[in-house]
Amino acid sequence: MSGLAATDVAASLGDREVLNSVNFSAKPGEVVGLIGPNGVGKTTLLRILSGLLIPERGTVTLDDIPLATIPHAQRAKQIAYLPADAPVHWPLRVDRLVALGRIPHASLWQPIDHTNTPTIDSAMTRTDVAHLAHRVISTLSSGERARVLIARALAVEPDVLLADEPVSSLDPYHQLQVMEMLQDVADDDRIVVAVLHDLTLAARFCDRIALIADGRIAHDGQPDVVLTSDVVQDAYGVETVTASTSAGEFVVPWRRMDSGSRST
Numbered sequence: 001m002s003g004l005a006a007t008d009v010a011a012s013l014g015d016r017e018v019l020n021s022v023n024f025s026a027k028p029g030e031v032v033g034l035i036g037p038n039g040v041g042k043t044t045l046l047r048i049l050s051g052l053l054i055p056e057r058g059t060v061t062l063d064d065i066p067l068a069t070i071p072h073a074q075r076a077k078q079i080a081y082l083p084a085d086a087p088v089h090w091p092l093r094v095d096r097l098v099a100l101g102r103i104p105h106a107s108l109w110q111p112i113d114h115t116n117t118p119t120i121d122s123a124m125t126r127t128d129v130a131h132l133a134h135r136v137i138s139t140l141s142s143g144e145r146a147r148v149l150i151a152r153a154l155a156v157e158p159d160v161l162l163a164d165e166p167v168s169s170l171d172p173y174h175q176l177q178v179m180e181m182l183q184d185v186a187d188d189d190r191i192v193v194a195v196l197h198d199l200t201l202a203a204r205f206c207d208r209i210a211l212i213a214d215g216r217i218a219h220d221g222q223p224d225v226v227l228t229s230d231v232v233q234d235a236y237g238v239e240t241v242t243a244s245t246s247a248g249e250f251v252v253p254w255r256r257m258d259s260g261s262r263s264t
Contacts, residue, residue, distance in 0.1 A: 002063050003027040004049060004160055004191050009058035011044050018044050020215035022058070026208075028159075031182050031192045033206035033223075035199065037236055040212045042195045043084065046162050049193065050081040062160070076104035080158035084165040084195070086149050088137050094148050095133040098124055101155030123154040126181050128174065142169045150178060154185070161185055163194040167201065179205040203227050203250050211235055227251045 005025040011018050018041040026032045034042045047053040049060060051067045060067040062078065070078070080101070088097065099120050124130040127147040137145060146169045153161060163182070167175040179201055186192045186207070196202045202209055203223040211219040211226055213235055219226045229240045229251055238253040 001028050001159055001189070004060070004062050004193075006045070006049060006060045007058055009045070009048060009055045009060065011041070011048060011053065011055050013044065017215060019055075022215070022217055024210060024217055026191045026193050028189045028191055029186055030207040031186045031194065031205060033202040033209045034193060034195045034212065035197070035202055035209055036212035041215065042212055043164055045212065046081070046164050046193065046195060050079055050162050051075055052081060073104065077156070078158055079160045079162065080153040080156040082150060082153040082161070082163040082166060084168065088145070091136050091138050093133070094129060094135050094137060094140075095120065095124065097137055097148060098151045098155050101152040104156060119157060120155055123151040126154060126184075127151040128177060143171060143174060146170060147174060147178070158190070160191040160193070163192070165195050165197065168197065175201060199227055199232065200250050200252060204247070224248065233257070
């Protein structure tokens with residue numbers, strides 16, 4: 001697979017232009033983090049990459065094939081999109097909800113429950129929800145529910161996994177677990193693009209980081225190139241401190257530039 005690419009993409013929400021002439025690409029084997037302040041178009045770009053939103057201008061290709069020309073059934077097998085705070089409208093058991101990820105692969109001759117049990121079980125084990133298999137989704141905590149929805153996306157076995165804030169409601173243990181899992185997915189020669197707000201996790205787990213500002217990809221490169229004090233300060237309006245570890249240096253947001261809070 002050659003990769004996923006957006007070329008000269010533009011999009012608006014109402015009368016507000018969100019993305020303008022965005023060029024972005026991701027290749028198999030890498031985890032790419034999309035970062036930037038709230039409202040800059042990260043989710044919009046992710047939805048365009050998934051094919052769920054048609055850009056006003058520009059093209060998206062998968063393996064050099066325009067996404068718009070790929071049949072929906074085929075695209076559903078190739079791309080899994082995990083939205084932030086995805087609603088669940090039915091009181092399903094966890095194992096049955098995860099099994100919905102196999103729908104693109106199912107047919108009248110191959111029912112989901114009978115042919116895909118190992119895949120479903122594996123997805124639940126990787127996200128640490130196997131012990132919740134018989135629980136109803138509405139009885140779970142927000143963090144447990146988030147992991148179940150990630151398991152459903154994994155059950156698709158996609159070539160491309162697009163995740164919008166996949167760790168936002170998780171405790172530190174499960175944040176690390178999910179980020180390690182995203183790395184594992186990429187290591188299977190697949191593409192992972194994740195919207196992240198935790199810059200430390202982005203630095204630790206992403207192979208590349210793309211920062212969106214002013215409707216464009218303002219910075220794109222390895223974490224140590226993108227996540228500098230100057231770039232973070234300019235993009236987010238926060239002062240930073242640098243933390244040094246055996247794994248390298250990390251920029252940590254410390255306080256708002258306009259904050260009157262006491263020094264620490």
